[in-house]
Amino acid sequence: MSQTTLTTLSPDWPCQVKAPGSHDWERTAARWLRDLLPARYAAYSPLNRHHILLARHAQLQLQHEMRAVRVALQTSRAELPTLGVAEAVIENTIRMYAIELEQLGRLARGVRLVTEALLATGGAAHRRR
Structure with missing residues (x-):
């Protein structure tokens, strides 16, 4: 990927994905x-053959993960002490959940960008079989 391509992509574009329109992107x-x-999802042929379905499912998966992490974050102070978890561990756990939530948000933004690029470049039609 050329330097000019890198500068035109959003900072949320996943670095593992080539720029839209480039060879093999x-x-x-x-x-x-x-x-x-x-x-286990690697075995499902519709997700492998239709990239837009794969993108949609990845977005849904991330939304559910974010919801789970939010619940874990919101309930940590109330529920973890009843499980005998030490205060220092609770604080570290809360920080871990906050970092994970940020990371999941970044991934979700990347999936949205990839989905938009697939739609714009005909990726949805390209894989219909």
């Missing part, structure tokens, strides 16, 4: 999207 997008899903 959809393959790198599909690989990155698959890596966001649990391994």
Whole structure:
């Protein structure tokens, strides 16, 4: 990827994915999207053959993960002491959840950008079989 291509991409564009329109960019997008899903999804042919379905499912997966992390974050102070977890561990856990929530948000923005690029470059039609 050229330096000029790098400067035109959003900072949220995943570094593992080549720029839209470049050679083999959809393959790198599909690989990155698959890596966001649990391994068992690799066996589902619709997700492998239709990159737009893969992108949609990755977005849904991230939304659910974010919801789970928010619940864990919001309930940590109330529930963890009842499980016998030390205060220092609770504080570290809360920081961990906050960092994870930020990371998931970044990934979700990247998935949205990749989805938009797939739609703009005909990625949805390209893989219909």
